[in-house]
Amino acid sequence: MANENTLPLYDKIWLKYTFSRVMDSFTLFFLLLLLGYRIFYDRNYSIPCVLAMLCESWFTFTWILTMNTKWSPVRTITHLDRLMLRVSESELPALDLFVTTADPVLEPPIITVNTVLSLLALDYPANKLACYVSDDACSVLTFYALVEATKFAKLWVPFCKKYNVQIRAPFRYFLDEDDDSNRKEFPEFHQDWLRMKEEYCYLKGKIENAAQNSIPLVEEFAIFSNTDKKNHSAIIKVIWKNKENLEDGLPHLIYISREKMPQHPHQYKAGAMNVLTRVSGLMTNAPFILNLDCDMHVNNPKIALHAMCILLDSKGEKEVAFVQCPQQFYDGLKDDPFGNQLVTLFLYVGGGYGGLQGILYAGTNCFHRRKVIYGLSPDNDIQIGKKNGGVINEMEEIFGTSKSFLESATYALEGKILNLNYNLCNSLEDATKVASCRFEQDTAWGKQVGWLYGSTSEDVLTGLNIHIKGWRSELCSPDPIAFKGCSPQDNIINMIQQKRWASGMFDILVSNNNPILGFFYGKLQFRQALGYFWILSWALRSVPEICYASLPAYCILTNSTFLPQKLWLHASLFVNYNISTLSEGLKTGLSIRTWWNNQRMIRITTMSAWFYGFLAIILKRLRISEPVFEITKKNESSSYDGRFSFNESPIFLPSTTILFVQLMALFTSLFGWEPRVRNGLGYGYGEVICSAYLVACYWPFLKGLFGIGNHGIPLSTIFKSTMLSLLFVYLCKLSIIV
Ligand SMILES: O=c1ccn([C@@H]2O[C@H](COP(=O)(O)OP(=O)(O)O[C@H]3O[C@H](CO)[C@@H](O)[C@H](O)[C@H]3O)[C@@H](O)[C@H]2O)c(=O)[nH]1
Numbered sequence: 050m051a052n053e054n055t056l057p058l059y060d061k062i063w064l065k066y067t068f069s070r071v072m073d074s075f076t077l078f079f080l081l082l083l084l085g086y087r088i089f090y091d092r093n094y095s096i097p098c099v100l101a102m103l104c105e106s107w108f109t110f111t112w113i114l115t116m117n118t119k120w121s122p123v124r125t126i127t128h129l130d131r132l133m134l135r136v137s138e139s140e141l142p143a144l145d146l147f148v149t150t151a152d153p154v155l156e157p158p159i160i161t162v163n164t165v166l167s168l169l170a171l172d173y174p175a176n177k178l179a180c181y182v183s184d185d186a187c188s189v190l191t192f193y194a195l196v197e198a199t200k201f202a203k204l205w206v207p208f209c210k211k212y213n214v215q216i217r218a219p220f221r222y223f224l225d226e227d228d229d230s231n232r233k234e235f236p237e238f239h240q241d242w243l244r245m246k247e248e249y250c251y252l253k254g255k256i257e258n259a260a261q262n263s264i265p266l267v268e269e270f271a272i273f274s275n276t277d278k279k280n281h282s283a284i285i286k287v288i289w290k291n292k293e294n295l296e297d298g299l300p301h302l303i304y305i306s307r308e309k310m311p312q313h314p315h316q317y318k319a320g321a322m323n324v325l326t327r328v329s330g331l332m333t334n335a336p337f338i339l340n341l342d343c344d345m346h347v348n349n350p351k352i353a354l355h356a357m358c359i360l361l362d363s364k365g366e367k368e369v370a371f372v373q374c375p376q377q378f379y380d381g382l383k384d385d386p387f388g389n390q391l392v393t394l395f396l397y398v399g400g401g402y403g404g405l406q407g408i409l410y411a412g413t414n415c416f417h418r419r420k421v422i423y424g425l426s427p428d429n430d431i432q433i434g435k436k437n438g439g440v441i442n443e444m445e446e447i448f449g450t451s452k453s454f455l456e457s458a459t460y461a462l463e464g465k466i467l468n469l470n471y472n473l474c475n476s477l478e479d480a481t482k483v484a485s486c487r488f489e490q491d492t493a494w495g496k497q498v499g500w501l502y503g504s505t506s507e508d509v510l511t512g513l514n515i516h517i518k519g520w521r522s523e524l525c526s527p528d529p530i531a532f533k534g535c536s537p538q539d540n541i542i543n544m545i546q547q548k549r550w551a552s553g554m555f556d557i558l559v560s561n562n563n564p565i566l567g568f569f570y571g572k573l574q575f576r577q578a579l580g581y582f583w584i585l586s587w588a589l590r591s592v593p594e595i596c597y598a599s600l601p602a603y604c605i606l607t608n609s610t611f612l613p614q615k616l617w618l619h620a621s622l623f624v625n626y627n628i629s630t631l632s633e634g635l636k637t638g639l640s641i642r643t644w645w646n647n648q649r650m651i652r653i654t655t656m657s658a659w660f661y662g663f664l665a666i667i668l669k670r671l672r673i674s675e676p677v678f679e680i681t682k683k684n685e686s687s688s689y690d691g692r693f694s695f696n697e698s699p700i701f702l703p704s705t706t707i708l709f710v711q712l713m714a715l716f717t718s719l720f721g722w723e724p725r726v727r728n729g730l731g732y733g734y735g736e737v738i739c740s741a742y743l744v745a746c747y748w749p750f751l752k753g754l755f756g757i758g759n760h761g762i763p764l765s766t767i768f769k770s771t772m773l774s775l776l777f778v779y780l781c782k783l784s785i786i787v
């Protein structure tokens with residue numbers, strides 16, 4: 050039998066989704082058949098047919114990318130028991146915890162507080178943890194909430210540990226009336242539970258109160274007087290320090306609001322992450338970092354141990370740069386009307402990346418190695434400037450001019466665990482320096498080290514760069530699920546988020562950091578590069594999709610055809626594709642309704658949010674406007690009903706217009722208003738069915754035409770869309786004449 054100590058700490062299991070593979074292959078087969086048929090048999094080179102063929106070629110290409118990504122999915126299984134045999138609690142490595150928040154209105158402090166509480170209560174030695182909260186809003190309310198939360202944490206953390214509470218974010222825990230898992234063993238449990246609930250309500254009340262009546266800016270809050278969120282010096286406050294270094298105490302808690310100046314680009318979240326990295330480097334310098342968005346609370350208190358199984362495993366140690374846990378959400382609306390729960394995405398596509406070079410970094414729920422963030426590659430050199438002793442100048446060029454930080458970075462890069470037990474407060478002066486705007490000037494921060502700048506999807510960009518260095522990554526999805534967050538609550542917020550993702554990712558594709566170059570000049574594996582291409586090209590997909598969606602309407606309005614005579618090819622493709630996505634959904638435990646909502650939303654998103662994402666990058670490249678990071682609004686609980694809401698945002702124009710165009714086409718066909726066939730063939734059932742299918746996809750918009758209040762499409766949007774669709778009809782007519 051293998052020695053206990055040589056057994057791997059985690060295993061990868063290759064999943065066999067045979068049915069899925071077969072169905073996906075059929076889809077590809079039909080796509081190729083269709084193209085072949087068009088080229089060799091149909092030979093119809095009319096405008097709609099050529100356009101359709103171009104679009105179909107793109108779809109085929111995308112489909113190959115999709116299949117490549119999904120083809121060999123894996124699951125990782127972590128062995129906590131083996132980890133515990135190998136290392137004792139006191140030997141576990143230190144872990145720095147980062148939480149980012151940026152707006153006390155869109156991100157209510159009570160949510161951040163819950164995330165922090167769930168982190169402080171992790172099942173991990175408390176003297177190995179330090180929690181850093183970055184507040185880009187420089188909000189005294191957030192600070193106040195954290196100070197108050199610390200008081201509560203002193204009761205909450207021991208309570209969670211004593212009773213082995215599973216959900217350690219109080220707002221989720223107390224949703225359940227009473228938790229009687231501990232009834233029998235501990236007679237005093239109920240008493241404690243009641244007290245804890247009362248204390249939590251008290252905390253919540255205090256924060257709500259403070260939000261309504263402003264907080265007096267005296268004593269520890271005085272530093273917030275005269276601060277403007279876009280213009281203020283750095284504020285770093287050690288809210289709580291685990292002075293006696295107790296294993297079962299409360300981890301350090303540090304509040305950071307980095308310096309901001311109007312003329313200095315602050316680089317959104319990536320900028321905040323880099324400040325967190327540096328400040329924590331000075332204070333605790335843990336070799337591992339877990340980063341969470343403010344709304345992502347810990348749902349499995351053992352998650353840090355699970356991640357350590359991968360990071361400390363003898364193979365993982367050498368190869369794995371980061372461990373990413375899936376993004377899952379609480380309070381998902383029934384049947385996922387906005388298609389934003391991403392369940393099958395993480396399972397099928399996420400697992401698929403796992404079988405390649407590794408899952409992409411998703412910005413939150415991720416454990417990083419500090420040295421990798423500092424630019425180290427698996428063969429241990431730092432690629433920008435060689436790091437041989439004494440070359441302090443080079444280190445300065447990379448990491449900036451802070452002596453103490455350079456020292457800590459050297460330790461981190463060499464993998465030495467410094468028994469700093471740094472006096473957190475003594476490093477405050479240095480910390481303020483590394484949190485200043487100017488610190489990064491002429492350094493490699495954001496370019497080669499740290500979180501990278503230049504894309505609103507800083508996460509994918511940073512992860513890609515790590516993969517290009519030759520590192521791998523792993524997906525970690527223990528049961529219960531590691532973290533849970535808040536998904537966009539309505540379709541408007543969802544669209545803003547999708548637009549940011551699509552534009553940020555397309556931005557990477559057209560930059561020097563793209564996966565193609567990464568494959569040729571770096572160590573990005575071929576299939577991983579294709580996998581990246583799949584996701585980075587989301588925005589690009591909008592163009593052929595919009596084009597394809599206008600074809601049925603064009604054909605009906607001009608009485609021509611874009612479908613080959615043999616409709617069965619398209620029909621089989623359509624049926625096959627739908628059966629395969631449906632079966633994937635059902636296997637994941639989703640309802641048919643959810644599947645349909647997801648299908649519909651992917652069409653709507655592609656042709657609106659992703660299209661705007663595409664435009665945003667074109668404008669950026671033309672130096673007309675810079676994309677901004679629009680923060681997603683977060684809620685403690687969901688009060689939405691899943692109906693679509695609308696506003697005057699241009700994001701609704703493409704959808705409304707596509708709907709109008711299809712409706713005009715369908716009416717034309719119904720009343721026989723189409724012109725006579727001129728040459729070749731006229732439109733047939735195929736075009737009508739396609740048009741009707743699109744109307745089904747855009748049903749929420751059709752309802753929106755008759756909705757009232759924010760459930761109705763505003764008149765101005767209706768007006769603009771009418772104009773656009775009339776223009777489309779006019780152009781169709783024009784194309785007949787010429
Ligand atoms: O200037 C900023 C802007 C944002 N954030 C933080 O960034 C996080 C993510 O922002 P959110 O609005 O929640 O965006 P999501 O679309 O939900 O985030 C996903 O997509 C982002 C990239 O677009 C990633 O950074 C996130 O980790 C990932 O969860 C939040 O904690 C924010 O507080 C900052 O710290 N500073």
Ligand SMILES: [Mn+2]
Pocket residue numbers: 342344534535681
């Ligand atoms: Mn979020």
